Amino acid sequence: MATRTKTNRRDFLKIAGTTAGGLFIGFNWLGCESPKMEVLSNEQVLSQAKNFNAYLSIAPSGDIVIYSPNPELGQNIKTSFPMVVAEELDADWNKVRVLQANLDTEKYDRQLTGGSGAMPHSWGRLRKAGATARYLLIAAAAKEWVVPSSEITTSEGMIYHKGSGKEASYGDMATAASMMEAPEDIKLKDPKDFKIIGTPVKNVDNAAIFTGKPLFGLDFYREGMKHAMIQRPPFGMKIKSVNDAGARNVKGVTDVFTFDNNVAIIGDSTWPLMKAKKLLKVEYEADGLVESSSDHDRLFREMLDSWKADERRRDGNVEMAFKNAAQVVTAEYQCPFLSHSPMEPMNFFAHVKENSAELIGPTQTPDRAASTAAQILGIPKENITVEITRLGGGFGRRLRADFVEEAVKVSKAINAPVKVTWSREDDITGGAYRPAVRYRFEAALDAKGDMVGYKLKGAGINTGNSTRQNNFPSGAVDNVLIESVNHESSITTNAWRAPITNFLAYAEQSFLDEVALVAKKDPVQFRLDLLEKAKANPVGGELSYNADRMIGVIKTVAEKSNWGKNPNVSQGFSVYFSHRTYVAQVADIEIENGAPVLKKITAATDCGMVINPTGANHQVRGGIVDGMGHAMYGNLTFENGLPTQTNFDKYRLIRMKEVPQVDVHYVASGYDPTGLGEPALPPTGGAVANAIFKATQRRLRSQPFIEQKEFQDINLEIRRG
Amino acid sequence: MATFNLKINGKAHTVDVEEDTPLLWVLRDHLGLVGTKYSCGIAQCGACTVHLNGAAIFSCTMPISSVGSDEITTIEGLSEEGDHPVQKAWEEIDVAQCGYCQSGQIMNAAAFLKKNPSPSMEEIENAMNRNLCRCGTYHKIREAVAKAAKI
Numbered sequence: 001m002a003t004r005t006k007t008n009r010r011d012f013l014k015i016a017g018t019t020a021g022g023l024f025i026g027f028n029w030l031g032c033e034s035p036k037m038e039v040l041s042n043e044q045v046l047s048q049a050k051n052f053n054a055y056l057s058i059a060p061s062g063d064i065v066i067y068s069p070n071p072e073l074g075q076n077i078k079t080s081f082p083m084v085v086a087e088e089l090d091a092d093w094n095k096v097r098v099l100q101a102n103l104d105t106e107k108y109d110r111q112l113t114g115g116s117g118a119m120p121h122s123w124g125r126l127r128k129a130g131a132t133a134r135y136l137l138i139a140a141a142a143k144e145w146v147v148p149s150s151e152i153t154t155s156e157g158m159i160y161h162k163g164s165g166k167e168a169s170y171g172d173m174a175t176a177a178s179m180m181e182a183p184e185d186i187k188l189k190d191p192k193d194f195k196i197i198g199t200p201v202k203n204v205d206n207a208a209i210f211t212g213k214p215l216f217g218l219d220f221y222r223e224g225m226k227h228a229m230i231q232r233p234p235f236g237m238k239i240k241s242v243n244d245a246g247a248r249n250v251k252g253v254t255d256v257f258t259f260d261n262n263v264a265i266i267g268d269s270t271w272p273l274m275k276a277k278k279l280l281k282v283e284y285e286a287d288g289l290v291e292s293s294s295d296h297d298r299l300f301r302e303m304l305d306s307w308k309a310d311e312r313r314r315d316g317n318v319e320m321a322f323k324n325a326a327q328v329v330t331a332e333y334q335c336p337f338l339s340h341s342p343m344e345p346m347n348f349f350a351h352v353k354e355n356s357a358e359l360i361g362p363t364q365t366p367d368r369a370a371s372t373a374a375q376i377l378g379i380p381k382e383n384i385t386v387e388i389t390r391l392g393g394g395f396g397r398r399l400r401a402d403f404v405e406e407a408v409k410v411s412k413a414i415n416a417p418v419k420v421t422w423s424r425e426d427d428i429t430g431g432a433y434r435p436a437v438r439y440r441f442e443a444a445l446d447a448k449g450d451m452v453g454y455k456l457k458g459a460g461i462n463t464g465n466s467t468r469q470n471n472f473p474s475g476a477v478d479n480v481l482i483e484s485v486n487h488e489s490s491i492t493t494n495a496w497r498a499p500i501t502n503f504l505a506y507a508e509q510s511f512l513d514e515v516a517l518v519a520k521k522d523p524v525q526f527r528l529d530l531l532e533k534a535k536a537n538p539v540g541g542e543l544s545y546n547a548d549r550m551i552g553v554i555k556t557v558a559e560k561s562n563w564g565k566n567p568n569v570s571q572g573f574s575v576y577f578s579h580r581t582y583v584a585q586v587a588d589i590e591i592e593n594g595a596p597v598l599k600k601i602t603a604a605t606d607c608g609m610v611i612n613p614t615g616a617n618h619q620v621r622g623g624i625v626d627g628m629g630h631a632m633y634g635n636l637t638f639e640n641g642l643p644t645q646t647n648f649d650k651y652r653l654i655r656m657k658e659v660p661q662v663d664v665h666y667v668a669s670g671y672d673p674t675g676l677g678e679p680a681l682p683p684t685g686g687a688v689a690n691a692i693f694k695a696t697q698r699r700l701r702s703q704p705f706i707e708q709k710e711f712q713d714i715n716l717e718i719r720r721g
Numbered sequence: 722m723a724t725f726n727l728k729i730n731g732k733a734h735t736v737d738v739e740e741d742t743p744l745l746w747v748l749r750d751h752l753g754l755v756g757t758k759y760s761c762g763i764a765q766c767g768a769c770t771v772h773l774n775g776a777a778i779f780s781c782t783m784p785i786s787s788v789g790s791d792e793i794t795t796i797e798g799l800s801e802e803g804d805h806p807v808q809k810a811w812e813e814i815d816v817a818q819c820g821y822c823q824s825g826q827i828m829n830a831a832a833f834l835k836k837n838p839s840p841s842m843e844e845i846e847n848a849m850n851r852n853l854c855r856c857g858t859y860h861k862i863r864e865a866v867a868k869a870a871k872i
Contacts, residue, residue, distance in 0.1 A: 649765050
């Protein structure tokens with residue numbers, strides 16, 4: 001499929017199940033019998049399949065089609081969602097085909113990827129979708145065999161009646177079952193009977209990925225499609241003049257024009273556009289704040305010292321607690337901007353027609369893509385289709401619709417289908433970063449070394465609230481003050497994997513390590529004591545976390561990492577709750593030939609039930625690698641509104657040889673599953689920094705570590721085993 | 722524009738492009754072989770890795786004019802049925818997260834194992850260090866390369 005043409009799939013879907021979450025049956029369509037073929041194509045299966053609801057169709061051949069509505073960017077949702085449906089259906093996983101659903105706000109709600117929220121949102125819906133279809137298949141068999149439903153059993157896509165010895169496949173009963181009415185209430189399986197959930201099911205797109213099939217947005221080509229690249233302005237600037245003579249002279253460039261504050265270059269293939277872009281001469285002038293990183297460093301001081309802050313939480317009498325404190329510990333932590341840098345740069349296809357538009361590409365928010373296009377074009381949103389390709393990473397960058405907006409505007413301007421491709425340089429310099437933040441922490445200790453006061457003030461560049469005021473240690477300390485202060489910058493920012501907590505966790509967990517040291521307490525026991533207090537007698541109002549579950553991961557990681565047992569290993573501890581999931585980590589550093597070697601990170605995670613152990617391990621390990629890589633190396637600085645680092649030669653990402661061993665453990669807490677795309681990342685920087693302190697007595701209070709003067713002569717090595 | 726006669730995946734192809742066009746964009750834009758990925762364009766990430774006479778190269782910085790009659794192999798031509806030992810190992814170990822970098826990883830691993838059929842872990846890491854994976858699948862990649870060496 002070199003070009004993705006729409007077959008009748010969309011029409012087929014239109015007559016399928018109705019409500020969001022789609023549990024409604026009542027559709028009857030095309031009852032033709034399947035030809036007896038060994039392997040049917042997806043199109044063949046779809047042309048015969050009976051739709052049971054928004055997620056699920058069953059063909060007379062026994063092939064089961066499960067639609068995965070949420071965008072897949074590596075979090076493995078395209079495999080784990082169908083596993084849940086197939087589980088309750090009692091399907092034979094080998095007969096399941098998974099298709100990415102297009103945007104359909106009638107059938108699905110929350111059809112987006114962000115906030116690690118898909119599984120907790122859809123867990124119940126997916127189970128019901130599978131269980132309802134199973135119920136109907138049983139009912140159809142009971143009717144045909146004239147036996148009670150209660151005597152019928154199912155297993156791996158087969159229906160059995162023991163008494164009469166009758167049996168049928170799901171395919172045999174699909175037509176009859178799809179015409180029956182769905183029950184209001186449906187009994188779900190007891191988790192102890194799960195056969196698919198909890199097993200290591202392989203990524204459903206493996207074969208396509210490993211043979212180079214077109215899957216990603218950038219792989220989309222269509223006959224007659226134009227290509228476009230765009231020159232965007234530095235932050236805080238606007239176009240003063242454009243000289244496009246050189247660009248227009250490049251063979252293969254068909255048009256150059258200015259729209260908004262951008263210059264679009266149009267052509268028939270990608271390379272001429274890349275050449276032409278280098279020949280564009282665009283002069284810019286200030287149109288707002290034109291900032292450099294040195295401005296931010298100065299601003300952080302001013303914001304923390306003298307700007308009026310927003311109070312986010314206040315418990316007890318903080319002023320009194322600090323006045324009466326036996327000791328006060330204070331520290332500041334700072335992080336830089338980061339680019340998301342997914343391996344697939346931003347891109348999108350748009351074909352704007354007279355009163356409709358077709359959008360195809362990698363987006364975490366297909367609904368936002370449709371709304372954006374509708375608004376630009378002034379046409380009803382219903383007239384816009386969005387086909388979601390696989391995403392070559394996202395990390396939050398693809399929550400935005402700026403790249404969709406560009407594709408729509410360019411397609412409209414040139415009156416042709418167009419794919420807008422961002423170069424890597426465009427992707428890194430084109431905005432929407434993890435914001436730079438500086439935190440000021442203060443802790444008041446009483447004479448016993450107990451933390452009786454805690455203050456956090458966060459200063460951020462376009463962060464909004466840079467704190468998470470209801471997270472730990474709130475609830476565990478009698479006197480708490482949490483404030484945030486924000487500077488509105490021309491540099492665009494956006495959610496970046498584990499927004500805010502991707503840095504806050506490191507800062508806070510490093511600071512608590514400092515406090516534990518001053519209090520002469522073991523860092524793990526220090527947290528456990530605080531959590532026991534939060535559990536027994538929580539301080540203040542709303543708290544976002546469950547103290548028991550946090551205690552659970554701490555105890556598990558302490559046990560699995562042999563915390564404090566080996567005097568030759570310098571260990572750093574960190575724990576964080578974010579996105580409904582609890583993760584504790586311990587980093588191990590050993591001294592070899594006089595040099596500290598980071599060898600291992602042990603993680604304990606409570607994400608409730610683990611749907612797919614392979615996928616879960618991927619997310620935990622991947623989050624740790626990501627968290628460590630950016631803490632060590634990630635840095636995006638600015639000079640007069642322009643990023644200094646523009647590609648992977650200067651914007652450093654972690655590589656294979658920079659990754660320690662990662663051991664992954666789970667706490668079986670018995671809760672429903674929560675997401676894992678983000679929560680393993682936040683604790684990692686803290687665990688690594690605390691281990692580095694333990695081994696070298698150097699406290700790293702800013703990221704990236706490699707650029708801190710405290711880090712320079714440590715000569716940290718990273719090796720497995 | 723100039724005409725280039727190329728040998729790709731055992732087949733002859735003729736393309737009419739500017740001579741500075743990187744092999745990557747000839748493959749993707751002109752021949753529909755989109756398994757070879759664009760990511761950095763400056764030979765830093767390895768997503769564009771293909772084989773030139775069996776050796777792993779970055780196709781993003783290889784002008785088409787310097788390819789000549791050399792044999793190119795892309796991920797699409799690594800095996801007929803997707804069953805090259807490296808592809809089998811990648812499936813068995815279930816390596817991918819987003820998957821975007823994996824064809825480049827597989828092509829690099831395949832060329833490396835041809836040169837060094839029974840590598841040490843250190844040799845695997847040295848060879849694979851030139852390929853970036855933003856999702857952080859490095860543990861599985863090294864495991865899969867070691868596995869492929871045994872298939």
